[in-house]
Amino acid sequence: MPPPSASGVRRRVTDYLSPREPIPAGVYVGLGVVGFAGVLLVWSALTYGGFVTALFLPTPHRVLLAGIQQFTQFGFATDILMSTYRVMAGFLAAAVIGVPLGLLMGTFKAVEALIEPLVGFIRYMPASAFIPLFILWVGIGDLEKIAIIFVGSFFQLILMIAVVASSVPKEMLETAYTLGAGRLQVIRRVLLPASLPGILDTLRIIVGWAWTYIIVAELVAAESGIGYMIINAQRMLQTGAIIFGILAIGFLGIVTDYGFKWLHRWLFPWSA
Amino acid sequence: MDAPIKLDIRHVSQHYRSGGHEVTAIDDVSLTIRNKEFATILGPSGCGKTTLLRIVAGLVRPTAGQVHRDGHAITGPGRDRGMVFQSYTLFPWLTVRQNIQFGLQVTGLAKDEQETIAQQFVAKVGLRGFEHAYPKALSGGMKQRVAIARALANNPDVLLLDEPFGALDAQTRALMQELLTQIWEEFHQTILFVTHDVEEAIFLSDRVFVMTARPGRIKAEIDVPLERPRRYEMKSSETFLHLKKRALDLIREEAIKATQYKDGE
Numbered sequence: 001m002p003p004p005s006a007s008g009v010r011r012r013v014t015d016y017l018s019p020r021e022p023i024p025a026g027v028y029v030g031l032g033v034v035g036f037a038g039v040l041l042v043w044s045a046l047t048y049g050g051f052v053t054a055l056f057l058p059t060p061h062r063v064l065l066a067g068i069q070q071f072t073q074f075g076f077a078t079d080i081l082m083s084t085y086r087v088m089a090g091f092l093a094a095a096v097i098g099v100p101l102g103l104l105m106g107t108f109k110a111v112e113a114l115i116e117p118l119v120g121f122i123r124y125m126p127a128s129a130f131i132p133l134f135i136l137w138v139g140i141g142d143l144e145k146i147a148i149i150f151v152g153s154f155f156q157l158i159l160m161i162a163v164v165a166s167s168v169p170k171e172m173l174e175t176a177y178t179l180g181a182g183r184l185q186v187i188r189r190v191l192l193p194a195s196l197p198g199i200l201d202t203l204r205i206i207v208g209w210a211w212t213y214i215i216v217a218e219l220v221a222a223e224s225g226i227g228y229m230i231i232n233a234q235r236m237l238q239t240g241a242i243i244f245g246i247l248a249i250g251f252l253g254i255v256t257d258y259g260f261k262w263l264h265r266w267l268f269p270w271s272a
Numbered sequence: 273m274d275a276p277i278k279l280d281i282r283h284v285s286q287h288y289r290s291g292g293h294e295v296t297a298i299d300d301v302s303l304t305i306r307n308k309e310f311a312t313i314l315g316p317s318g319c320g321k322t323t324l325l326r327i328v329a330g331l332v333r334p335t336a337g338q339v340h341r342d343g344h345a346i347t348g349p350g351r352d353r354g355m356v357f358q359s360y361t362l363f364p365w366l367t368v369r370q371n372i373q374f375g376l377q378v379t380g381l382a383k384d385e386q387e388t389i390a391q392q393f394v395a396k397v398g399l400r401g402f403e404h405a406y407p408k409a410l411s412g413g414m415k416q417r418v419a420i421a422r423a424l425a426n427n428p429d430v431l432l433l434d435e436p437f438g439a440l441d442a443q444t445r446a447l448m449q450e451l452l453t454q455i456w457e458e459f460h461q462t463i464l465f466v467t468h469d470v471e472e473a474i475f476l477s478d479r480v481f482v483m484t485a486r487p488g489r490i491k492a493e494i495d496v497p498l499e500r501p502r503r504y505e506m507k508s509s510e511t512f513l514h515l516k517k518r519a520l521d522l523i524r525e526e527a528i529k530a531t532q533y534k535d536g537e
Contacts, residue, residue, distance in 0.1 A: 169359070169361070171357050171359050171361045172361055172363065174329075174331050174349070174355075174357070174361075175355070175357065175361040175419075176374070176378075177330075177331070177348075177349040178329055178330075178331070178349045178350075178351070178353060178354060178355040178423075178432075179351060179354070179374055179375035179378060179422065179423070179426055180350065180351030180375050180378050180379055180426060181374075181375075181378040182378075185378050189374075189377075189378065190363065193363070193365045194363070194364075194365070196365075268365070269406070270364050270365050270366075270406040270407075270408060271364070271365075271408075272364070272408050
């Protein structure tokens with residue numbers, strides 16, 4: 001048994017099981033690695049142990065090899081670029097229109113009354129259901145994929161941004177009024193800065209959804225993109241390539257997510 | 273005390289509908305506050321004292337009656353009436369000094385003047401060294417100091433304080449009360465203060481208006497003849513204890529009544 005530390009209190013495993021209590025940073029990161037390693041371990045055991053056939057689930061190194069082959073022989077880098085371009089175009093279009101509209105909706109009851117029922121109605125329509133319609137309208141090019149991303153993110157985005165704007169404490173606006181600010185100043189100097197962290201958080205969540213829609217969009221009538229690669233691999237029974245494609249999306253997603261988190265810390269050091 | 277009347281609250285009533293019932297929050301309140309007077313509205317929770325203060329601030333329009341400042345009817349919020357709220361209302365994206373500058377900035381004062389004035393008030397409330405700190409780094413007491421400094425930097429004619437120390441611990445609270453009396457000695461703004469704390473009301477004020485439980489009416493008016501400047505030792509003086517007993521008796525009756533209402537404030 002190791003001696004107790006200088007403070008006289010030694011950490012025990014049971015300390016980590018107290019509800020909501022923080023744990024050391026090293027342990028936190030370590031557990032994250034263990035989570036990934038655990039999945040890899042089970043996967044390895046199932047495949048190298050010969051419990052499943054390679055057609056259903058290839059071994060980890062076969063998936064890796066299939067991935068390298070995708071990059072070297074089938075131009076997977078272009079697929080990634082195409083998908084990223086479509087996601088970003090649709091997402092940015094939704095953000096550029098949706099953020100101001102959402103802010104107006106969360107700020108003015110009249111705008112809320114005008115838009116909310118309509119948006120609430122449309123957002124229940126699955127984005128994928130629009131694919132046939134958009135193909136009819138704009139063909140099977142990039143524009144159709146971008147339109148799917150737009151529809152999938154725009155209507156959710158408006159409502160979430162409206163909630164951000166409407167949850168700015170009323171006392172904060174009232175304080176500004178008693179300090180002599182007019183309506184426009186209250187909007188520009190209080191409502192807007194107070195909403196910014198919430199806006200960025202919303203965009204982070206929405207871009208994640210945009211990534212899920214791009215695959216659906218690229219499964220139908222596409223000639224490039226990660227979704228196209230996956231559906232192609234399925235036709236050829238290349239299970240390894242399918243899995244590699246899925247893992248690639250997960251990787252792009254987590255990179256985007258951390259990018260947004262870093263941006264949040266950098267832009268809003270004052271935010272709790 | 274022959275000072276001119278600063279605030280004239282005339283027959284103010286406030287009704288609102290709640291669950292299909294008509295609730296009277298304030299019932300025909302009339303009172304006058306003189307220039308440079310420190311007046312406090314003391315009442316049990318739910319008596320409508322905060323609503324009354326918000327009406328004076330111009331944030332709420334009364335159902336009936338009017339409030340006049342220097343003979344002019346109040347129609348909305350304005351920089352002549354600074355307000356400090358109970359909840360922490362600092363703008364979290366602005367530093368301590370930027371928060372204090374806010375009112376000066378919206379009125380378009382030159383930037384170097386804004387900074388000079390803000391810096392003076394940083395010092396007045398004892399926050400030198402924290403000018404560039406964000407509110408998240410401040411304690412509750414420090415946050416309320418910034419809120420007071422922010423309201424004062426605007427040089428308002430009337431200062432409205434809505435239980436500003438309600439969320440602070442007893443020791444911090446006592447220190448904040450002393451700070452506020454010091455500030456009042458220096459600036460002599462007309463102050464309308466709202467609290468449910470009897471000791472706080474007497475220690476700070478020239479006059480205390482005791483309000484009834486809902487519907488809120490003025491039940492009594494207590495003059496506080498304690499000398500200025502106020503010092504914390506006065507809290508154990510005979511006059512203070514006598515006034516405190518009187519106010520406690522009045523407020524206790526109302527507090528008991530207030531517990532008979534189901535909904536709180």
